[in-house]
Amino acid sequence: MAATPARLLPLVRGNDRAVALIVAHRQAALAALRERAVRRPIVATRYDLLHYLHQCMAFDGEEALRVFFVNARRELIAEEVLARGGPAAIAVEPRVVIVRALALAAAGIVLVHNHPGGDPTPSAADRRFTRRLTLAAECLGIEVHDHLIVARDGHHRIDVAMVD
The missing domain is CATH 3.40.140.10 (Cytidine Deaminase, domain 2)
Structure with a gap:
């Protein structure tokens, strides 16, 4: 989850859309973790x-x-x-x-x-x-x-x- 887009691109054979989805998933997961951490x-x-x-x-x-x-x-x-x-x-x-x-x-x-x-x-x-x-x-x-x-x-x- 912590990989940068530059590190992900070769792993998914240059598929920019796959990189964008992985990055979006990471951002959504971090947002959920943050909400849970700071609501109290x-x-x-x-x-x-x-x-x-x-x-x-x-x-x-x-x-x-x-x-x-x-x-x-x-x-x-x-x-x-x-x-x-x-x-x-x-x-x-x-x-x-x-x-x-x-x-x-x-x-x-x-x-x-x-x-x-x-x-x-x-x-x-x-x-x-x-x-x-x-x-x-x-x-x-x-x-x-x-x-x-x-x-x-x-x-x-x-x-x-x-x-x-």
């Missing part, structure tokens, strides 16, 4: 959300930072990809996330990014970013609820209360 308050460790994120991001070839902006009851206000990077890193400043949260009047955020290499273990840079963002958000009354890393081999939750 967002809790990053809930199975539905993890399943959606794994299907949506774990097999991407480049890192991306996805942010769920929530109200005080953790109900979804918006879900946005705020940054994309290469296969090994992403460059984003905490202020980008904070500015968007303020624009949406979000009371909290749930961060998610992927590791294209397959290992969900957080890097030192991941922990630094989480710490910087959490401190900045706290000053403005925005709660960072969770920071998840998804990858082919699973997921990892950076405990925002224990970030070194």
